[in-house]
Amino acid sequence: MSLTLPAPGTVLKALDAIPDPGGAPADYDAVPILIVRSGDLVRAWINVCPHQGRPLCLPSGRTLVSEGRFIVCPFPGASFDLEPGACAGGPAGKSALKPAPIRIENGQVIAA
Ligand code: FES
Numbered sequence: 001m002s003l004t005l006p007a008p009g010t011v012l013k014a015l016d017a018i019p020d021p022g023g024a025p026a027d028y029d030a031v032p033i034l035i036v037r038s039g040d041l042v043r044a045w046i047n048v049c050p051h052q053g054r055p056l057c058l059p060s061g062r063t064l065v066s067e068g069r070f071i072v073c074p075f076p077g078a079s080f081d082l083e084p085g086a087c088a089g090g091p092a093g094k095s096a097l098k099p100a101p102i103r104i105e106n107g108q109v110i111a112a
Contacts, residue, residue, distance in 0.1 A: 004031060008041075012028050012110060013026050015107050018109070034055070034063060036065060037065075039068065041083070043099070045099055048094035051075075051093075064101060071097075078090030
């Protein structure tokens with residue numbers, strides 16, 4: 001899979017379209033990106049679990065955030081710390097998510 005990230009300035013999602021806590025896929029097709037939010041903390045990751053390469057959200061886009069800080073993979077449950085993206089438990093070992101740099105501007109999540 002190509003990991004060419006969106007060009008800086010690309011609008012990825014309206015912030016208020018992302019459940020809090022929760023996540024939603026970016027409105028960007030070239031690379032699967034999941035934007036995850038918990039309060040003021042908003043991060044974006046390549047939407048591929050390092051365990052078996054499956055998405056970190058359900059097909060509906062629903063994303064489980066546990067305890068306000070752990071993204072939980074639905075296939076079947078590795079957890080990743082929302083701040084550094086490192087695996088915090090489950091079958092993904094010492095792996096980590098691949099970040100997609102973002103910034104928030106005027107209520108939009110924008111590639112940085
Ligand atoms: S694919 Fe995510 S825990 Fe298996």
